[in-house]
Structure formats: structure tokens, C-alpha cells
Amino acid sequence: xxxxxxQEVFFTVIMVFFMVYAMICYNISLNIGGMKNxxxxxxxxxxxxxxxxxxxxxxxxxxxIAKAKAFRxxxxxxxxxxxxxxxxSFVSVIFMCPLMSLAATILFKxxxxxxxxxxxxxxxxxxxxxxxxQIFFAGPIVRAVFGAIxxxxxxxxxxxxxx
Numbered sequence: 001x002x003x004x005x006x007q008e009v010f011f012t013v014i015m016v017f018f019m020v021y022a023m024i025c026y027n028i029s030l031n032i033g034g035m036k037n038x039x040x041x042x043x044x045x046x047x048x049x050x051x052x053x054x055x056x057x058x059x060x061x062x063x064x065i066a067k068a069k070a071f072r073x074x075x076x077x078x079x080x081x082x083x084x085x086x087x088x089s090f091v092s093v094i095f096m097c098p099l100m101s102l103a104a105t106i107l108f109k110x111x112x113x114x115x116x117x118x119x120x121x122x123x124x125x126x127x128x129x130x131x132x133x134q135i136f137f138a139g140p141i142v143r144a145v146f147g148a149i150x151x152x153x154x155x156x157x158x159x160x161x162x163x
Contacts, residue, residue, distance in 0.1 A: 002146075011146050012063065016054045018138040019130070020100070021047050026129050027104065027122075046108070052102050057098060066091040085143070097130045098123045108119050 002008040021061035024043040029035045101123040105111050111118035 007146075008063075010149075012055060012059045014145060015138065016051055016058060017047075017077065017144045018142055019096075019134060020050050021035050021053045022133050023100070023126060023130060024050060024139065026133075027126070030125065049107060050100065050103065054100055056097070057099050058065055058092070061096075062092055062095045064101070065095060081154050085139070086135065090131070093127070093131045093134050099128045117152070 002011045021043055024046045025035070025039050028039045028043060028046075032039070066088050069091045070084055073087045073091075074084045076084055098119075102119050105122050106117060107120040107123065109118050
């Protein structure tokens with residue numbers, strides 16, 4: 001878990017990249033009828049637009065809400081600490097998926113007067129993928145990368161002179 005603002009920004013940037021890039025690839029694949037190599041490259045164009053939107057939403061709004069709700073759901077003194085990680089991830093997806101689906105609907109779907117229907121359809125299609133991607137792939141990868149970069153120094157045992 002991030003310990004200061006710099007680490008929070010770094011963690012959020014990495015998470016946004018992994019989540020948004022994957023979700024853009026998923027949505028492009030849905031639109032063109034399947035995954036193709038071209039999707040991997042063309043997703044970077046949308047990432048330049050959707051990435052900053054996701055960062056702003058997550059860092060300034062959703063991240064704070066997710067942590068607050070997760071701490072109410074998990075008793076950190078009794079429960080496994082990983083339950084808190086899962087709760088934060090789950091609540092983040094609950095809020096981020098509809099918000100990011102709305103942004104994508106407005107920016108890329110040309111929904112016109114059907115904006116509400118297209119937004120709801122987009123959210124319903126994205127939610128299972130976003131939740132599974134977050135819990136099983138992006139979350140573990142980002143936590144591993146973050147942990148490797150920001151290793152906590154463990155206190156070394158002090159040997160007493162009496163031994």
C-alpha cells in the first residue's frame with residue numbers, strides 16, 4: 001500500500017494504465033468483432049484520452065470513497081489484510097466502471113439521443129470484465145510492481161552482546 005502522496009500518484013498511474021488499456025482493448029474488440037493485433041496498437045490512441053480521465057476520477061474522488069467504504073466493510077484488526085485490498089478493488093470497480101463507461105459513451109459511441117441506453121449497455125458489458133481484470137490480473141500485477149519498486153525495509157533483529 002502506498003505510504004505517501006508520491007507513492008499514491010505512482011500507484012494510481014500504474015493501475016490506471018493497466019485497467020484503462022485493458023478495458024479499451026476489450027471495448028475495441030467488442031466493436032470490431034474480436035481481438036486482433038491492431039487493437040493493441042490502436043488502444044494507445046484512446047488511452048491518451050481515457051487515461052487522464054481515469055486518473056482524475058480515481059485519485060481525487062473514487063479512491064477516497066473506495067477506501068472509506070472498504071474500511072467500513074473490513075475489520076482490519078480481525079480480518080485478513082488481503083480482504084481490505086479486495087474490498088478497495090471491488091468498490092473501486094463499482095464506481096469507476098459506470099463513470100468510465102459514461103466517458104467512453106460520450107467520447108466514442110456517438111450515442112445521440114440514446115445516450116442513457118448506450119451508457120447502461122456499455123456499463124453492463126464492461127462491469128464483469130473490469131471486476132475480473134482488476135481482481136485477477138491488474139491488481140496483483142500492479143501490487144507486485146509497486147512492491148518491487150517500493151520495498152519496505154524490514155527491521156533486522158539486533159543481536160544482544162549477551163549471546
